[in-house]
Amino acid sequence: MRDFSRSLPMSLLRAREAVMRQFRPKLREQGLTEQQWRILRALAAIEAAEVTELARTAFLLGPSLSRILRDLEARNLIERKTAKADQRRSMVSISKEGVKLMASVAPSSEAIYAEITRRFGARKLAELQEMLGELEQSLAGLGAGDEASAEE
Amino acid sequence: MRDFSRSLPMSLLRAREAVMRQFRPKLREQGLTEQQWRILRALAAIEAAEVTELARTAFLLGPSLSRILRDLEARNLIERKTAKADQRRSMVSISKEGVKLMASVAPSSEAIYAEITRRFGARKLAELQEMLGELEQSLAGLGAGDEASAEE
DNA sequence: GGGATATACTTAACATGTTAAGTGAATGCG
């Protein structure tokens, strides 16, 4: 069998970990996890979003997001209100405190990203992202193996 | 701030998820998680390994590995014995049952990997892996921000 | 209108990720 440590999943995992390791300490100083930071960033870019939309944007599964939103709300970093038209949906937005917190972390975050870009090379970084996007596209629709054309 | 959904960490995360989504269903059929599968594969390639060595190979943190080994041992998929020379160390190896289980999953796993390779392109896959390795190298030694040259 | 279905979450249960603390066995060294 292939040497699994050279497999694509492991390469992706190690690369991502090498990158995230740069960011985690600064986030941790502010008591934020990587996922919480993703949510705040996603919310900062828009007025408000539904939970499902936010899950798609921040690439989190519903249950994880539910828990994280509960916690972020308790910390007053986000706000929620149920939509008027459809009581099932709730609109989530970042709070003033949330914006302040983001402002305190964003500079470090940007600096780290810049350093990573400098080390790896801006052009190569763009190429890598392009390839990653293509990989994702190649596998889109190949699904989880339990939809169309099931064999049993 | 950058559109975070186009950031390198998100690109890596989405790409890896797109890949892993192909494998998880088959593993699940055998009651294996992705991490358990990594450990079995790592062990299958060698006679025996110390826990620390296995952690490095399977890219798992010690505490995760401790729990997983406990569970795999309970399922008789692996075996452990403490080293004679150093009672702190324990040597882990795959069991006969473990080998059998691997044999039952490996063909599907290989087929899925082949399909991914076919879709994305073998050459591009090699290039991608090369770039991922370089990225990892670029960031090696840039550490977690709390070793040499701490600023405070 | 109203019951079946679908939708938008939330909860539950179990596995792993992550950091800190604990445990027992080796090592360093005065």
Place this chain on the structure above:
DNA sequence: CGCATTCACTTAACATGTTAAGTATATCCC
């Protein structure tokens, strides 16, 4: 030798990943 330190794990505690089940509201459609 003996005691402090280091080492190789393991446990603990809390957050997220993942799948299944639950809940409340909307929508379909006869």
